[in-house]
Amino acid sequence: TDKKDILALIKKAETTHELTKDEIVALLIDTEYEAEFFAAADRVRRMYVGDEVHLRGLIEFSNTCKQNCLYCGLRRDNKKVNRYRLGPETILDFATKAKSYGYRTVVLQSGEDEWFDVAAMVDIIKKIKELGLAITLSVGEKPREVYQAYRDAGADRYLLRIETTDKALYEKLDPGMSWDNRVKCLQDIKELGFELGTGSLVGIPGQTVESLADDVLFFKSMDADMIGVGPFIPNPDTPLAKEAGGTFELSTKVMAMTRLLLPDINIPATTAMESLNPQGRVLALQRGANVVMPNVTEGEYRQLYLLYPGKICINDTPAHCRSCITGKIQGIGRKVAETHGFRVKRA
Numbered sequence: 001t002d003k004k005d006i007l008a009l010i011k012k013a014e015t016t017h018e019l020t021k022d023e024i025v026a027l028l029i030d031t032e033y034e035a036e037f038f039a040a041a042d043r044v045r046r047m048y049v050g051d052e053v054h055l056r057g058l059i060e061f062s063n064t065c066k067q068n069c070l071y072c073g074l075r076r077d078n079k080k081v082n083r084y085r086l087g088p089e090t091i092l093d094f095a096t097k098a099k100s101y102g103y104r105t106v107v108l109q110s111g112e113d114e115w116f117d118v119a120a121m122v123d124i125i126k127k128i129k130e131l132g133l134a135i136t137l138s139v140g141e142k143p144r145e146v147y148q149a150y151r152d153a154g155a156d157r158y159l160l161r162i163e164t165t166d167k168a169l170y171e172k173l174d175p176g177m178s179w180d181n182r183v184k185c186l187q188d189i190k191e192l193g194f195e196l197g198t199g200s201l202v203g204i205p206g207q208t209v210e211s212l213a214d215d216v217l218f219f220k221s222m223d224a225d226m227i228g229v230g231p232f233i234p235n236p237d238t239p240l241a242k243e244a245g246g247t248f249e250l251s252t253k254v255m256a257m258t259r260l261l262l263p264d265i266n267i268p269a270t271t272a273m274e275s276l277n278p279q280g281r282v283l284a285l286q287r288g289a290n291v292v293m294p295n296v297t298e299g300e301y302r303q304l305y306l307l308y309p310g311k312i313c314i315n316d317t318p319a320h321c322r323s324c325i326t327g328k329i330q331g332i333g334r335k336v337a338e339t340h341g342f343r344v345k346r347a
């Protein structure tokens, strides 16, 4: 592909928001016009979702997990993890504090921990909704009836990354899990009226750039409302300890491509990006992102929710993160949104 072709592809992506798989691959492997590519994603971000950045307060309420994903520090076979789960009162307390920091959404994230049965989750969801906050859940695969109960209790959004659209690779890295079931979960979540969030891990061993192109086309075919993309960061206490991991550059390229092809959705500047690059979230906000998810988990729990080494903010307080991230956002001429930040469909 010569220079003219790459610039024409960037223009096509920016103006039509449609590319073929081969065209996506050509842009993902190009290294010469990255600046032009990222600038186009930034323009599309500004045109469709504006300069406001939505902050979602993240509560990591349990690091206990029945699954065994090879890449993840919380996998059940990792005996080095001190497992914890927060009680409902503590979760509610952290949500109340999140509200006091001005966050309009809380994200409840955990391993797949069955101690939190449907009744427990429904109770927590209802109490948080009374605070006037939007709720995003990120608690893994559940039967449709369970998603229905969460939705009926008032949960607004659900995050479940597909991780990779390469089914064979997915089933190798997530032993005992089925790729088809994950897609079924995403369909159920969408049909039940949640805002649907999914996304990929960039740089898992065995992943190709073609499969990353498929990931972006998959996001579009699912009409996802939120896409979180981040680099895979090898964890020394997992079977993938010795693998190379994803790069900051490639993960932001996949993220920018997502902005170009799904122009009106919400896209976070992910924690894993900043864990690889000290300017990672600010750069991501300038390459298509419009959301940040500051941690509101308190005390020792932050250190214990260790998916990968080098995770940012593990020794900081929620109040510190709030002022830190506000400073970063304002430092690039953007502003913190005061709305709940639902997707406004424009595409």
Ligand code: SAM
Pocket (backbone or CB within 6 Å): 071, 072, 073, 074, 109, 110, 111, 112, 138, 139, 140, 141, 159, 160, 161, 163, 200, 201, 230, 231, 232, 233, 234, 235, 272, 307, 308
């Ligand atoms: N258990 C739920 C699930 O898997 O959907 C939610 C929590 S899980 C820790 C959230 C995300 O962490 C996963 O979707 C995965 O993409 C990401 N993750 C896990 N291990 C990681 C690693 N080593 N590097 C980067 N991201 C990782």
Ligand code: SF4
Pocket (backbone or CB within 6 Å): 065, 066, 067, 068, 069, 072, 073, 074, 075, 076, 110, 111, 112, 140
């Ligand atoms: Fe459990 Fe999620 Fe980690 Fe997989 S990625 S081991 S489901 S916490």
Ligand code: FES
Pocket (backbone or CB within 6 Å): 294, 312, 313, 316, 320, 321, 322, 324, 325
């Ligand atoms: Fe946590 Fe900057 S956001 S220290």
